[in-house]
Amino acid sequence: MRFKVKNLNLKHTLECGQTFRWQKVGDDYVTVWNGKLVRVRQEGDYLVTNLSKEVLAYLLRLDDDLAEIYRKISKDKIIKQAVEKYKGLRIAREDPFQCVIFYICSANTNIPNIKKQVLKLSERFGKKINGFYAFPTAEKLAGASISDLRKCSTGFKAKYIKKTSQLIATKKFDIDKIKKMNYHDAKEYLIQLPGVGNKIADCVLLFAYDRLEAFPVDVWIKRIMQKYYFKNKKTSNEKIVKFAQDYFNGYAGYAQEYLFYWAKNS
């Protein structure tokens, strides 16, 4: 399948550090979604993929009107610079369980190390599909031993991965219910998972539950927000979130991705 796309930069979208299980294989990016191998590459204004246009539109949020989003968030020279530099970067849709574990793994480490943990978890516990390891299910990780989870470089997060997977696998925690909750309730609910705090809950809401108003505050975002929006004044994460959600007109999540990538590369 080959089809035309508008306002997409596949490389920025998949390499900006929001998602950790797309692998570059030659010119293709490869992952597993819904039990199927996904293969996609960009050739100018076209995407070439083994799956349908609908699946890719879903995974890459091709229906988001980026021009409109840019109009809503481009309120000052800082965010304008970031948007200009990384035009075509989109929020990628993530499977909810996978996303929760991704970001539990993200605690107090860096992007290469997160990728390493996620890769090892997939190789050790995931199903092999056309030579590519899918990310494991909640049932599989719930049944893993702490010691085996630690062999995946997860360190002190191994216990969180196991407990959270158990809660989800046994349905004591209803991960599907979140779709129907409002942003505030969904965040409160997600924080109940061990290893999930405000920041990770916002990541999950943004990447897996379409809450484009979510604004995850990590060390990079905190630094850049304090520097440019709070006159270098120490500011609580909660205040930064509130400011951003108001300032960026409902699309704080998109603003966050551009600022995050820009902060790290400048």
Place this chain on the structure above:
DNA sequence: TTCCAGGACCCTG
């Protein structure tokens, strides 16, 4: 050797 990375959690004041 020390510091830091897409933090959460626990304990104090």
Place this chain on the structure above:
DNA sequence: CAGGGTCATGGA
């Protein structure tokens, strides 16, 4: 509510 220490891991 704010401020610290702690938790494994690996690269600079």
